[in-house]
Amino acid sequence: MSDLLANLNAPQxxxxxxxPVHALILAGAGSGKTRxxxxxxxxxMSTNQVGPxxxxxxxxxxxxxxxxxxxxxxxxxxxxxxxxxxxxHGLCNRLLRAHYREAGLPQTFQILDSGDQLSMVxxxxxxxxxxxxxxxPRELCHFINANKEQGIRAAQAEAYDxxxxxxxxLYAEYETQCNREGVVDFAELLLRCYELLNxxxxxxxxxxxxxxxxxxxxxxxxxxxxxxxxxxxxxGGAKVFxxxxxxxxxxxxxxxxxxxxxxxxxxxAGQNVIRLEQNYRSHGNILAAANALIKNNRERLGKNxxxxxxxxxxxxxxxxYSDIDEARFIVDEIRELVRDGxxxxxxxxxxxxxxxxxxxxxxxxAKSVPYKVYGGLRFFERQEIKHALAYLRLLGNPxxxxxxxxxxxxxxxxxxxxxxENLQASAHQMNSSLYNAAxxxxxxxxxxxxxxxxxIESLRQETxxxxxPEMVEHIxxxxxxxxxxxxxxEGQERLENLDELINAAATFVDAEGAIGEGGALVxxxxxxxxxxxxxxxxxxxxxxxxxxxxxAKGLEFDVVFISGLEQGLFPHENSVNQGRExxxxxxxxxxxxxxxxxxxGRExxxxxxxxxxVAVTRARQRLYVSCAQTRMLHGQTRYCVPSAFLDExxxxxxxxxxxxxxxxxxxxGSGSYAAEPAAGGLRMGQTVxxxxxGIGVIVSTxxxxxxxxxxxxxxxxxxxxxxxxxxxxxxx
Numbered sequence: 001m002s003d004l005l006a007n008l009n010a011p012q013x014x015x016x017x018x019x020p021v022h023a024l025i026l027a028g029a030g031s032g033k034t035r036x037x038x039x040x041x042x043x044x045m046s047t048n049q050v051g052p053x054x055x056x057x058x059x060x061x062x063x064x065x066x067x068x069x070x071x072x073x074x075x076x077x078x079x080x081x082x083x084x085x086x087x088x089h090g091l092c093n094r095l096l097r098a099h100y101r102e103a104g105l106p107q108t109f110q111i112l113d114s115g116d117q118l119s120m121v122x123x124x125x126x127x128x129x130x131x132x133x134x135x136x137p138r139e140l141c142h143f144i145n146a147n148k149e150q151g152i153r154a155a156q157a158e159a160y161d162x163x164x165x166x167x168x169x170l171y172a173e174y175e176t177q178c179n180r181e182g183v184v185d186f187a188e189l190l191l192r193c194y195e196l197l198n199x200x201x202x203x204x205x206x207x208x209x210x211x212x213x214x215x216x217x218x219x220x221x222x223x224x225x226x227x228x229x230x231x232x233x234x235x236g237g238a239k240v241f242x243x244x245x246x247x248x249x250x251x252x253x254x255x256x257x258x259x260x261x262x263x264x265x266x267x268x269a270g271q272n273v274i275r276l277e278q279n280y281r282s283h284g285n286i287l288a289a290a291n292a293l294i295k296n297n298r299e300r301l302g303k304n305x306x307x308x309x310x311x312x313x314x315x316x317x318x319x320x321y322s323d324i325d326e327a328r329f330i331v332d333e334i335r336e337l338v339r340d341g342x343x344x345x346x347x348x349x350x351x352x353x354x355x356x357x358x359x360x361x362x363x364x365x366a367k368s369v370p371y372k373v374y375g376g377l378r379f380f381e382r383q384e385i386k387h388a389l390a391y392l393r394l395l396g397n398p399x400x401x402x403x404x405x406x407x408x409x410x411x412x413x414x415x416x417x418x419x420x421e422n423l424q425a426s427a428h429q430m431n432s433s434l435y436n437a438a439x440x441x442x443x444x445x446x447x448x449x450x451x452x453x454x455x456i457e458s459l460r461q462e463t464x465x466x467x468x469p470e471m472v473e474h475i476x477x478x479x480x481x482x483x484x485x486x487x488x489x490e491g492q493e494r495l496e497n498l499d500e501l502i503n504a505a506a507t508f509v510d511a512e513g514a515i516g517e518g519g520a521l522v523x524x525x526x527x528x529x530x531x532x533x534x535x536x537x538x539x540x541x542x543x544x545x546x547x548x549x550x551x552a553k554g555l556e557f558d559v560v561f562i563s564g565l566e567q568g569l570f571p572h573e574n575s576v577n578q579g580r581e582x583x584x585x586x587x588x589x590x591x592x593x594x595x596x597x598x599x600x601g602r603e604x605x606x607x608x609x610x611x612x613x614v615a616v617t618r619a620r621q622r623l624y625v626s627c628a629q630t631r632m633l634h635g636q637t638r639y640c641v642p643s644a645f646l647d648e649x650x651x652x653x654x655x656x657x658x659x660x661x662x663x664x665x666x667x668x669g670s671g672s673y674a675a676e677p678a679a680g681g682l683r684m685g686q687t688v689x690x691x692x693x694g695i696g697v698i699v700s701t702x703x704x705x706x707x708x709x710x711x712x713x714x715x716x717x718x719x720x721x722x723x724x725x726x727x728x729x730x731x732x
Contacts, residue, residue: 147171
């Protein structure tokens with residue numbers, strides 16, 4: 001017994017040894033929540049308060065479930081195989097398998113993953129002759145799942161207009177098709193399980209009496225239906241031990257309800273709220289920054305992280321001239337840290353948007369720093385980027401069959417597999433490319449493929465004299481790629497990546513100057529192919545980790561760089577728009593008009609702040625925060641304002657890093673960078689004129705004396721680095 005409770009701090013010990021009561025454990029980042037949860041189960045069984053079969057432990061990932069089971073096996077000598085430890089979906093699947101008849105399911109019912117569900121919806125729309133542009137399949141999947149997560153069947157769904165009424169009808173058709181085929185999607189697993197227990201009183205009573213203790217991890221990530229499911233199982237007197245952190249609730253876009261924690265405190269926990277505030281991960285200055293940030297959110301349950309590990313180093317802050325300068329700074333710091341003995345694996349670069357990775361990847365590759373993109377693809381390997389590049393490849397070389405096959409029916413043009421088989425057979429017979437063999441097709445196939453050929457030919461003519469960035473932008477819009485992803489419910493990230501491809505083209509032209517043989521397009525495609533090569537570190541190799549802040553939750557590193565801290569990027573501009581976008585639907589689905597009325601501004605921004613809190617608390621020893629004065633957007637330079645989150649970090653915690661030639665005076669963290677005049681009397685933001693390039697604005701400066709140079713945005717002539725010793729720039 002003493003060994004089991006050894007080394008627990010006072011709040012942890014209090015939580016583990018609570019009597020049979022409902023309890024809410026507010027577990028701060030790095031406070032040992034998994035240890036508390038598993039030790040609580042072990043203590044209950046070791047003291048004979050419950051047997052293995054009387055425990056229900058719920059997690060959110062299979063990885064967390066396996067970790068909990070492994071820790072429990074090490075703590076108490078029991079066989080955990082028969083225990084009910086798992087994810088919401090896994091546990092519901094287990095219950096439905098045991099009671100498939102009562103649930104109205106075939107014994108061998110199959111589970112649709114998100115890809116399978118999308119395919120079924122597409123098939124449904126096709127069978128019903130529904131225009132998938134008017135009712136995009138992904139958006140319909142989201143509508144169905146959002147209703148199910150609120151416990152709403154098609155028969156109960158409300159329709160306020162003709163469009164919503166049609167979506168409800170399609171939801172009903174989808175239900176019928178799933179029942180006919182004997183399949184369930186992820187949202188259905190939980191809803192079907194809830195409905196089964198809710199209507200079958202004897203069965204519900206059986207499980208209520210069986211599970212005497214219910215323990216829930218990551219409670220802040222539960223949605224309304226999951227909370228209702230837990231309430232149902234706890235209705236027979238089971239005691240619920242909920243562990244979570246409302247300050248780390250960052251999945252509102254997936255339906256997570258941070259308000260469930262406050263509801264649980266009111267409905268169950270009462271005075272049994274224990275705060276785990278001692279952090280075993282980060283140094284004091286990092287925690288002080290996190291505390292200062294998150295205190296700006298309203299209606300928190302409240303806690304204050306602390307550590308006995310000392311203050312540690314100050315937070316290093318860097319305001320770059322541009323996104324390229326920011327990437328160079330980060331990579332140079334990484335190289336210096338590696339020389340000082342820090343393992344690359346213990347360093348992470350975090351960003352709000354995956355599109356930011358391209359500039360960082362380019363600089364890491366250029367400086368030969370091994371890296372891995374955690375939980376995602378490298379920039380030039382992403383689906384939407386490969387689609388756009390395939391169109392560009394066809395402009396340069398119509399005989400590229402690989403590019404042809406990738407986009408001939410994307411976005412969909414009604415070109416089926418049989419038509420493509422016939423085309424490939426003709427091309428083989430004629431010993432020609434698919435593009436040239438297209439004329440051999442007749443009938444409907446000839447018409448649809450012929451329309452694609454005409455599209456490519458018209459694009460070639462329209463882009464012949466366009467600068468490369470404008471060519472890329474034109475292709476994205478005229479091929480329908482942009483519209484395709486705009487219609488997707490979750491296509492915003494792909495659109496941001498396509499915007500970044502335009503930026504990549506502009507940066508490439510600016511950096512390369514005179515384009516080599518084959519012109520700008522061929523050179524850029526070669527560049528993209530080289531950067532998409534096998535440069536990412538292999539499995540087990542020492543490598544810097546790149547990831548979005550969402551992907552970083554649950555991880556920790558010795559050194560963390562949080563990049564792109566600018567208004568509109570982090571906090572993301574959609575933090576307000578997301579609230580407005582589905583506001584009416586949220587009112588209908590959630591039935592919470594008071595909350596919905598406030599969602600556009602406050603809720604979105606507060607979730608962004610929680611995301612920043614998660615980013616800060618990933619760092620153990622050293623934290624960097626950076627922003628850029630200018631960032632490329634749609635191939636043009638955008639002037640940026642530092643993130644409001646930087647102002648929320650107390651100035652005394654920051655160590656501000658400057659180059660010798662600093663930018664014009666700007667401020668964050670309640671302080672300011674000193675303005676140092678650029679060499680030659682020129683300064684950041686000044687309008688100048690050049691004899692060849694015309695009027696431009698200085699966006700960055702570098703060096704002094706004979707080494708001084710400035711970067712100037714000349715609008716149509718692009719961004720140029722000019723050596724002041726030779727360039728004649730006249731202030732305007």
